[in-house]
Amino acid sequence: MRRLVISGGLVLTGPRWRPEPLDLLVVDGRIASVSAPGSFAEVDAERHDATGALVIPGLVNGHTHSHTRHARGANRDWTLETSLLHGPWLAAGLDGERGLELAELSATLTAVELLRSGCTGAFDLVAQAGLPDFERLSAVAGGYHGAGMRAVIAPMVADRSVHAAVPAIDGCCPPPPAGPSTDLVLAACRDWATYAPALPGISPALAPTIAAHCTPELITGLHALAREQGLRLHTHLAESLPQAASGEDRFGRSITAELGDLGVLDHHLTVAHAIWVDAADLALLAEAGAVAVTVPGSNLRLGSGVADTRAMLDAGIRLAVGTDGANSSDAYDQLDAARLAALLSRVGSRSPGGWLSVEETLSAATEGGAAACGWTETGRLAPDHAADLALLDLGSSAFRPANDVPNQLLTAARAADVTDVFVAGRRVIADRAAVRVDVAAAESRFSELVAELHERHAPARRRGADEAAASAAALAALRARPRGDARLLPATSPLADPTPGPTPGENRRPSP
Template identity: 30%
Template sequence: MTNTSSLLLAPEWLLTGPDAGTPRKAHGVLVRRDRIAAIAPLPQLLNDHPEAQRIYLPDCLLMAGMVNAHQHGRGLSQIQLGYHDTFLEAWIASRRGKGILDPYAITHLAALEMLANGVTCAIHANYTYGTGDYEHEVREQLRAYDDAGLRVTMCVGYQDQGALVYPPHEACHLHGLPQALRDWLSRPGAKPYAGSVQDTIALMHRLLADYADHPRIRLCYGPGGPQWVSDDAWRQLARDANEHALAIHTHALESPAQVRAARDLYPGGVFQHLDALGALGPRTILAHGVWIEEKDMPLLAERGVSIVRNPGCNLRMHNGIAPLARFLKHGLTVAIGSDNVTLQDDEDLLSELRLADQLAREPDWQGAPPASVEQLLAMLTSNGAHAAQWGGDTGRISPGLAADLVAIDLTRARTPMLDDDMPLLRAMLSRSRGDDVRMTMVDGRIRYLQGRHTDADIDQARAAAVACAEAARTQVDQLRREKARETVEHLCQHYRSRA
């Protein structure tokens, strides 16, 4: 649906921000082109702007669009692609037995699914399909987000170690494998991501030149995680990020195996180490953080680091439960992400937020309090916008900001009744789901309305993603499948022996 000169949105309730208190009734929002022009009582807006196109949203709460602050652009889930829920490291190794997906098709579907669930902005974390042409992959993914109309912060990934098991045990593990498997794993293959750190920085500069003025695309560095990146690379990426005011979005202490690797590699503490390398700051985003210790939280808070909670993925990948209540107690900025591995295997960010809320309720009368309604709403909107580096322009509803908005039907939250003692927003966070979204607007353009994408054919996008997955399956012969399974078996033995 194209932008009109002015559009008047008339919901039943309006929430301008996570800290706005009780939603306003009988208020509307005037949108001009890509901006929020005015917020006022609905009769006033109707009187002052008779020329505006009107969209009535009965039974709906209009709020700032949701931000999926950590996902990888996978429109087909890992279950659909044949990956079993298992330990993270085994899942990563099992990719050796899979073919190469079309980056555009799989990302385009992911973007459309997020729009249908009320997401207006996403962080696309580091991910490579192993084509050997990482720049082409990134550009195709950016084209997919652009075609879908989703706002995105694209991470330019990097990794230069830990391709098989985490350092410092790579060489020893490889040496202990059967000769035939060792030979198979040692074959020349596609370079990881763009190649060297210098190649990665050069790629970033080319992308910055091409997308600097794009209204819905921003870029950041996406080093895989502390154990996957050498100290020298961290220094260079952090230096370039600082020079160009770019964010660094990385996985951190996601799994128990990563904790053990961090103890081997950084005996003085992984975050103290990253801090010394210049990699911690207000534009640093740590995804997962399941095993962050409370003693490290003051440093992260002092540096202004953001953390993205991915509860469903953490459970399904045997990683554990991140200490959300303690993050909030220490004043850390926390956002929410689906990681394309939610508990329900969909892109329902509202349900993932509810799961994060429930898991944060510690069984301790004197423990850290669980998240408040305001904190949960901030995780879903303004904190996510901050992590995605759009915080000055999105994440709340205010005149002059970008018109990234979502309307959520509250029928499910209020039916068959809602006692007066239960605040409306708490009921919404406790009961509403992604399929209650009635409208998603990005940059002043309605992309999803009343169950339909306005500028895309979701069935066609799904068919294209399925076709690329089926084509990828034909790329893999029986030998490759067997060697991948053998690789996973030995990797599991390695991590069991170190547990």
């Protein structure tokens, strides 16, 4: 039996988020007791002195993509659709052993970045060119496990192209090569769902990427497989206006209603983004018990719009927070994602009572993310929960003066203030450094492999840019389509297009 006592810290246990001096007793990776300082002084245990630290439950990232780490900062002004047109090279790997090495390093380094932001678990949706490759998914699992992080890993699949899903693109670009058949995609997903490596803290899931990119057979087939194997299903939902509008044109109803008609809305479903949804959609998601992950950094970066997180909570939906991949939000920083979620809820005309509160945001970034991953015993510091926690330096300027520590955790703290991270009671970040990963060596090898990847896939990148240019006008028209559920500031607003004021000299009263 392995015992660990973490003592001397100021603790936010969740879900009340009130700072209290408390000590924690951890037994075999789980929290056995949370008690007043000194309670475990006589216990025979390893000890970690948390004096001067804020101790919080590990944050949980509800939606990310480690495979796009190679494309960090590679675009300045993509929308979601531009990103999807670049999908072939974003998802491409390298052949053979180097491909597996790249996939594992992407996951390892993503995990280290997330851990350093106080994040102890993530839901990773992994896209690959062609069929989901079992070995490559296993390499991703190995990357997270090697870094010491908890993760759910899903092959992100489709059997229709973005060209077919968004007719505005189809009319401007030549059709892409045919992808693998629905049956082959389902068979590859069945392999992953059934035989994914049994690593502690790592579990498989399934991800039909976007409803309109999947045939009904693929969506319902993946749902049936997920239910059979007890896995979560994860999809991007109404992320952009072109996606929502094209989906509605195709289905004759909202994308959410279509998923409901297909019978896949249930409490095992996680939906990401959920920006272009209305009250009826939110009611369907709430009734099903689905978890919604808001992804504010990506939504801002791609200009996708502002998700109405208050309406989600008011509808009774479980809310989580995610970072997305490095191609759309650049940093794997869950603390930053939580801060952006809180701040973005203030855009619009709601009064402060309608903004996400500190407590709601911290719960979404911890227990909400755990719910998105299907974990019931992570996300708070309480007996019988996993000992997943992060320590932040209370001596940092972010907490000085300490006026309101939980608020300052959200508004002022940064990943650099995270000093130590424990997953299942094991220290995986110590004094701001990864314990299990030689980060310098991993980054060096990753850079070598990425250089090869980018050279090999330069033609696909040029093709993506050409197709984005060819379809830009049609997509812009779709993006400007008037809708009731406005999630973007209209281009005709006074902010974007100020009414000209009087020119100098005009309207001037005559001098007395």
